[in-house]
Amino acid sequence: MNRRKIGDYLGLGGVAVILIGLVSYSVHGILTPAISVTLGVGLAAIVAYGVLNFADIRTALSSRSTRFGSNAVLMAVVVLGILILINFVANRHSLRADTTAAKQFSLAEQTRKILKNLDRDVKVTAFYRAEDRWQIESLLKEYAHYSPRFKWEIIDPDQRPAEAKQYNISAYNTIVLECGGKEERITTRTEQDLTNALIKVTRKENKKIYFLTGHGEKDIEATDREGYDAVRKLLRNENYDVEKILLAEKDHVPDDCALLVVAGPKTALLENEASMIRDYLKKGGKALFLLDPESPDEYVNLLGEWGIEVGKNVVVDASGIGRLFGAGPAMPIATQYTSHAITQNFQLMTIYPYARSVRKATNAPVGATVTELVKTSSNAWGETEPLSRGGMVRYDEGKDLPGPVPVAVAYEKEAEETTPRSGEDELRPVRTKTRLVVFGDSDFASNTYYRVQGNGDLFMNAVSWLAEQEDLISIRPKDPEDRRVNLTRSQSRLIFWVTVVLMPLAVLGAGAGIYWKRR
Amino acid sequence: MRNFVAILEREVRSYFLSPLAYVVIFFFLAVSGIFFYLILSNFVEICIRATMQAQMYQMMPPKLNVNMMAIRPMLHNMALFALFFLPLVTMKLYAEEKKTGTIELLMTSPITDAQVMLGKYTASLVLYLTMLALTFVYMAFLYAYGEPETGPILSGYLGLFLLGAAYLAFGLLFSSLTENQIIAAASTFAFILVFWAIGWVSDFVSPSVGRVLSYFSLIEHFEDFARGVIDTKHIVFYLSFVFFGLFLTYLSIQSARWRGAK
DSSP states (O other): OOHHHHHHHHHHHHHHHHHHHHHHHHHHSSOOHHHHHHHHHHHHHHHHHHHHTHHHHHHHHHSHHHHHHHHHHHHHHHHHHHHHHHHHHHHHSOOEEEOOTTOTTOOOHHHHHHHHTOOSOEEEEEEOOGGGHHHHHHHHHHHHHHOTTEEEEEEOTTTOHHHHHHTTOOSTTEEEEEETTEEEEESOOOHHHHHHHHHHHTOSSOEEEEEEOSSSOOOTTOOSTTOOHHHHHHHHHTTEEEEEEOGGGSSSOOTTEEEEEEEOOOSOOOHHHHHHHHHHHHTTOEEEEEOOTTSOHHHHHHHHTTTEEEOSSEEEEOSSGGGGGTOOTTSOEEEEEOSSSTTTTOOSOEEOSSOOOEEEOTTOOTTOEEEEEEEEOTTEEEEOSOOOTTOOOOOOTTTSBOSSOEEEEEEEEEOSSOOOOTTOOTTSOOOOEEEEEEESOSGGGSTTTTTSTTHHHHHHHHHHHHHHTTTOOOOOOOOOOOBOBOOOHHHHHHHIIIIIIIHHHHHHHHHHHHHHHHO | OHHHHHHHHHHHHHHHHSHHHHHHHHHHHHHHHHHHHHHHHHHHHHHHHHHHHHHHTTOOOOOOBHIIIIIHHHHHHHHHHHHHHHHHHHTHHHHHHHHHTHHHHHHHSSSOHHHHHHHHHHHHHHHHHHHHHHTHHHHHHHHHHBOOOHHHHHHHHHHHHHHHHHHHHHHHHHHHHOSOHHHHHHHHHHHHHHHHHGGGGGGTSOHHHHHHHHHTOTTTTHHHHHHTEEEHHHHHHHHHHHHHHHHHHHHHHHHHHHHHTO
């Protein structure tokens, strides 16, 4: 055993020990002391080899072929580096052309504009199972193509439950968008929904919703049965700022009011309050009225001006479906929804404890669209006589309102005067439409009832239509064009013979021909 | 240029005068033909069933697009068949010359190493283009019996060409490293397979690493072409891959020169 041999063994052993160390490191995932020691020993052995065989290494290094070899390696590394750099730049600035006839893989103009104007990072996390990854990946890539600020990741909630827990993911295919501490979630994967979520999450300031106070309205801070605390929380989660407002001590509705909510008032509206609300609505304001049977007539008269007829009655439901939820006849159930942005794809039942009818009036203003959103079953009617305790109610032809009774109405009309809003970026349009939604009940969204069936969802849909619709965009989904192939039996046979049999055989024949000729 | 053309001619001639090219094209066409026939029959079946269902339930028939549902899977299959057959195309280019000793003649001739290399590489591209051109017959059938969109077909074939060019560049490299054609083909195949599948591990590593790895995946960049989207970044990627393969080949030939002249 001379010095050299020992050195060789040491060198080989050192490499082997380092390999073992690296493998166990990758298996464990953390650097345990044992692994550090292993790596250290390996390194020491290699150093020892270098010291013991210094002469050999020097001659090897100075030989011509080694010099060429190391030169070649160096050149290869440099070229690889340059190529990676080129690819990096090409990846950042690439041109795309969609050659499909239906432009299936191109984003809409609005989406591209929004992406180009992104001035803050948006983190998009899609929780999709690995096998469903393809459904969303190309769309996210397409978005990222237009903005380096659009950062995306797809996580399989089954493989990485920790992240799914952090985000409280309860359903597959949830997409979470985060930007500057705000968060938006969608469970669909259309370009329209993703872009709208992007608009909402990148908004500089939250939209403000004011709840009118001073008339015994539902209190957004009350946690009792009747309170609206739950609604406030729902709205907070959707990134709205919710505040109370006492109009009586102001001279106009604040400019930053995205939506004014009047929820279950019990005393009359003052004349100056009414005129402020009128002014606000004329300028393209949005309001949500939730009126109970006991709400005073001032509200009814005010809404009458907008072509909405709030009935002086109590809706009684004799269908008996309510029994399933422990509801009596004064709790009408609604399952019929007119098609409208608010009720799109809405199929749940909604329940209105103690409600009055809300109808489209015969004298609706010109140019207004009034939609009766929600109707009870035909077994209900609007009872005009006051309900007495334990008394019997029955439908009186001619006096009472026959079912199905509408209990909610949506109103939309071009604003009479538009005021451009200051401090808004150009992407956001001015308020151009007056919008109203009127429910004949305020209890359906209270702490007790908002969780029942679709109540909370319907309330939130109404709010988002009122407060958001003008900012949001609609994008038609792009389906591929319909291009089919129909084959008769004989055509199909022809294709079979040509492609499967003739073509390969022809190639073989040509090959054989050449072979014979050459022989 | 003249030297390059001379080499190109010599290599193409040797391809088409040996049984190898015919065997490779035969198998490629046999497999592609069977798959084309099955995919198309399946698509026609789906069309018929959709029409019948739409009539039965009185609804709008769904949109069925031959490009998305027949041509796109066909292109993906052809990319896979290329992976199997192209190593056989490049395996002999240098290995055979080394074995028979003709490489010495080339090295001592006035033709430069780069001209030889590019000539050989272009010859392999010619053979590959011949394979692709024969599959236009399938598309001709689709045009005869339907109305496919031309754009996505062209972009798909562009993708196939670039993908194959990347395979061939590294096939040439492995052929230059050995004088055994089987070893050349096997190592080419293994190498391409690794770079084909490298994107699949992205689910198991951290997202940033996964994104880098899947960038190196050969098939990842093909997806857009198959859908009908032409993106310059994918073209740059494939061309870089080709360039690096050829550059390494050049280095390996040069080093053989050095080793020969010790």
